[in-house]
Amino acid sequence: MSGLEVSHVSYSYAAGGRKALDDVSFSVAPGRFCALLGLNGAGKSTLYALLTRLIVAPEGHIGIAGYDVARAPLKALARIGVVFQQPTLDLDMTVRRNLAYFAGLHGLSGRSAEAAIDAALDRLAMRERSGEKVRSLNGGHRRRMEIARALIPDPEVILLDEPTVGLDAAARRAITEHVHQLAETGPAVLWATHLVDEIGPDDQVVVLHKGRVLADGSAAELSGGSTLAERFMEMTGGKSEEAA
Numbered sequence: 001m002s003g004l005e006v007s008h009v010s011y012s013y014a015a016g017g018r019k020a021l022d023d024v025s026f027s028v029a030p031g032r033f034c035a036l037l038g039l040n041g042a043g044k045s046t047l048y049a050l051l052t053r054l055i056v057a058p059e060g061h062i063g064i065a066g067y068d069v070a071r072a073p074l075k076a077l078a079r080i081g082v083v084f085q086q087p088t089l090d091l092d093m094t095v096r097r098n099l100a101y102f103a104g105l106h107g108l109s110g111r112s113a114e115a116a117i118d119a120a121l122d123r124l125a126m127r128e129r130s131g132e133k134v135r136s137l138n139g140g141h142r143r144r145m146e147i148a149r150a151l152i153p154d155p156e157v158i159l160l161d162e163p164t165v166g167l168d169a170a171a172r173r174a175i176t177e178h179v180h181q182l183a184e185t186g187p188a189v190l191w192a193t194h195l196v197d198e199i200g201p202d203d204q205v206v207v208l209h210k211g212r213v214l215a216d217g218s219a220a221e222l223s224g225g226s227t228l229a230e231r232f233m234e235m236t237g238g239k240s241e242e243a244a
Ligand SMILES: Nc1ncnc2c1ncn2[C@@H]1O[C@H](COP(=O)(O)OP(=O)(O)OP(=O)(O)O)[C@@H](O)[C@H]1O
Pocket: 013, 020, 038, 039, 040, 041, 042, 043, 044, 045, 046, 047, 241
């Protein structure tokens, strides 16, 4: 299987210190939407930093589209689309200029860049906004634009780190639906969240708590006879690292 593979990954920020990630293993198949469900401090952002090689895992294996992130980092990273928690847009450029700049970073220019930009904007229903300055967009449209940007290199794995933070309910729903539809077109999607209402019954769910994987299965399987929210509360005690 390609897609995303994480195997026995551990990480501590300080030598000998507490593990932010402790023997984490799971995989996401192509075409799957996987929610990485965890409270504050669970280790979600640390995992994303390792997947994107912002930091390097001393232990374990990370595979992206069949490439080992440690042994073939350029090939692996070229197949990832990332939406980080903090927006990174130039507010005074138009949507299209922002995307064109990013396309250039990926070696695309001219007609191939335009085609990739149009296709990405269409997938997020954002084409009609392409001439607007980012500053004039609302939070939901800015986020959609960042997701469109992540699609430009036609990634096989898409990583989103709590992409709905700060958005209202309608924008949250729209983005969640768009990304579920995206997964159906082929890429493996990893969506970090602490909000169970962003997860559908057929989605894969990996529950991360205090650096460990507590559960991995479909939302329906994990819910059992109760709701996913109840099961998540039972597993974690509803307490984040900060609150504990
Ligand atoms: N740069 C850092 N230096 C030291 N410890 C860190 C650093 N970043 C995170 N941690 C610790 O690592 C653990 C995991 O944090 P991480 O940010 O990965 O969790 P998270 O699930 O992304 O939480 P949040 O939703 O709050 O971002 C926490 O105990 C956190 O305090």
